Amino acid sequence: MNNPLLSVQGLRTYFYTGAGVARAVDDVSFEIGAGETVGLVGESGCGKSVTALSILRLIASPGRIEPGSRMLFEGRDLLALSEEDMRHIRGNRIAMIFQEPMTALNPVFTVGDQIAEVARVHDGASRRDAWNKAVEMLELVGIPAPEERAKEYPHQMSGGMRQRVVIAMALVMKPALVIADEPTTALDVTIQAQIIDLLKDLQQRFGTSILLITHDMGVVAESVSRVIVMYGGEIVEQATVDQLFAKPHHPYTEGLLSAMPRVGHERERLQTIPGTVPPPTSWPSGCRFHDRCPYAWERTRVEHPPLYEVEAGHLSRCHLAQEPERRLQPHTPLVAQS
Amino acid sequence: MFTDAIDRTRRLLHGLGGPARVALVVLLCFYALALLAPVVAPYAPSQQLDIVALKNQPPSFAHWFGTDRVSRDVLTRTLYGARVSLSVATLAMLVAAVVGTTYGLVAGTLGGAVDTVMMRFLDALLAIPRVLLLIAILALWNPVPLSMLVLLLGLTGWFDVSRLVRAEAMAMREREFVVAARSLGARRGRIMLRHLLPNVLVPVIVTTTLGIGNVIVLEAGLSFIGIGVHEPTASWGTMFQEGTAAFAGTWWAALFPGIAIVVTVLCFNVLGDALRAVLDPRHLPRSRIAAPAATFAAVAE
């Protein structure tokens, strides 16, 4: 990619806990271009949220971003910045939307106050200007009667509206990149669709890049242009959304897709991936997915696969790229054998 | 039924940090010394050795804590004082634990009007400042036998525990397995005893332990002004009072019992802090913290 907005190279974020070292993000590299919407997919525990927090350097002890990681944003290395400089980027050039709108907002301040704060902190705006800006943003995200609503407290609003407020807060300074961490997971299905539409609309309007983190493949299909699949703290597949849905390569991706109900694909039962996500303190040997994989063989148990390029712009961390005939011999995954 | 409680206790002890473990060890030592006082003490507690020569002697090799104005060995008295202070406080909190648990169980299980009345009554009891009430009763009934003192101290300190137990009981009522058991015909009381008691055991023990430090301070204060423990029994409080009455020049008679009190209470507080941190705070309603031992043990609602 030429001139990517964000270029993450070899990111490692480890947590040093009493139970051992949790390698939550273990050598992750990807790029996001200007105006692009990229989806980051995976189950809980695969490292997606930690990746997002790492980009904003919001990782607190006992976690830390390991030396050797690099994150270039608008040409600057985020890890080389001072805390003060990093602060100027947060909420200003890169903004984040969190999963739970109820707890993400401060219960003792009005919604308008919290949005206005962003303008006051980054723009030095006066109280009145910041407040007006807040009202403006509320209108932008589709909240009716924004002047009155701005004076309300979070507990007086519904979940969907709170999430809109959070989005408004993120967009005040028209950031170049918005990281949305499971923005719809805590919401009702109908509201989910509205929020996704809102994000798409705003993205078109402002040309913001979005990193959309989710475990819901349905959401991915709707709204992103490229997909990154994570498992075991690593990227296991990267492709455009068309490539991914038409020709998924990594067995994990296959598993995610077959667990998803799809119109036009007749099936009697939805399939689940057997087993559970392993703890980040002890990733399995070899291919981290091998014990849950229906195609696993000896090589996958011992040799950790690199990212193979299976077609132009489509990467997969799977030895099947070199031994595709194994795909014809599915068997019961190791975890399901007792 | 109790394996769960034992499990939780073990996890509790594991979660204690360095300072808390030190505090626990110190407290256990104090209790051990108090128990073994007759064996460990160098002299007899009321023994007045050589009234002339050994009166008001500063700390020395023969008398580590010195002697007081009637020639008694201060170390010995402090050890025997520990027996009184510690046992009074511990027994009082035992009373408090029993009364409080019962009260809370009844109120929480029965609910409704009974609960409301019981809680109003509890509010009234809480409204009367503990020290004020104790002073009034103890002074008006002076002199009060030791057993009565213990009882009174206990009967003014059970409020925390009862609220705790009541909250648990009420939460339990709504739990599915209770409703299920009742629908199968099990009697309420039986359910409560079988399921609630083990559950509430650990928090009650923690609250009670913290309360002990509180009572030590209280008893010391009351004895200090003359209405707590009295002659011939000697607690740290009475020793402190005697020591300060003749303070100038004989600082040791008051210092050591004073230090004993402060160190004991400090250990209880440190231990209490750690125990609170390990216990699940969501266990208790409205972010309520078990009252640690001190003068200002504010009862969080």
Next chain:
Amino acid sequence: MRRFVAVRLLHAIVVLFLVTTIAFFLIHLAPGDPFSFENASISSEVRNQWRAQFGYDRPLLEQYVRYLASVAQGKLGYSHSMHVPVVEALALRLPRTLLLMGLALILSFAIGIRLGVFEVRYWSTRKARASNAASLLVYSLPDFWLALMLLLIFGYWLPILPTGGMQDLVLHDYMTPSQAAWDRIKHMVLPLTTLTLLLGAAITRYQRASLLEVLPSDFVRTARAKGVDESRVIRRHALRNALLPMITLAGLALPALIGGALFVERVYSWPGMGLMVFTAIGVRDYPLVLASVIAGAVLVVVGNVLADIGYALADPRVRVH
């Protein structure tokens, strides 16, 4: 909101009624009565006459009902030891105690909250850790012990402060206004310091705990993600939430504060309600003792009602709805 206040007031009245009942019976069931003191020169006939005069020969239940009636009318009886109606005695002594307690409350909250925030903001530094240890230590000190220590240090060893009372017994009336004010202040320093230190340590610890509980919250993380600097995150976002339990704490600290005031007044001979209680008990002045206990309960109840209202006002989740 108004309904909330009304309910709380009703609740308070019920509680006070129960308190009066409990206290009445506890005190009147004690052995003896105000007139059973030792004095050979007063014959038993005279004593019985007094008893009849003040109604102590009536059945207990009747005394109780009469007492309730008089309380309802605002009369709290007559104090045998101070020879004035109880209400007057209270009116004289209570404000002095309230002065001490009130100032101690304000000061200890002001200092305690600041210190608690400081200890959290700079938690890994030596100063903050020292402060934490110090507050733990002070918190563990018995009130009478601390009062005595301060008295000894500043009243005897370095005799810079007076050793008791509220004002100079001899010279006060001859002082100029500013001298008199200074005299008053000097006498107040030690008792006030004792109370403030003890309560302040408690508040520091609770504030610290409360803040630490709030810091991991999601909205704090949001504030950081917005680019707000750490100081502001703690002082504005976290603290505003962490202060709420402190309001409740103010109400709950009252009984302990009263207890502390009792010991402090005793040690420093501060002529407030506490000292009055001690003397009244000594001569079995039942009406005065009873009224003092009730007064203490009233303080606690009023304090808690105010705290509840304060909390409701401060927390938008309660106020709006």
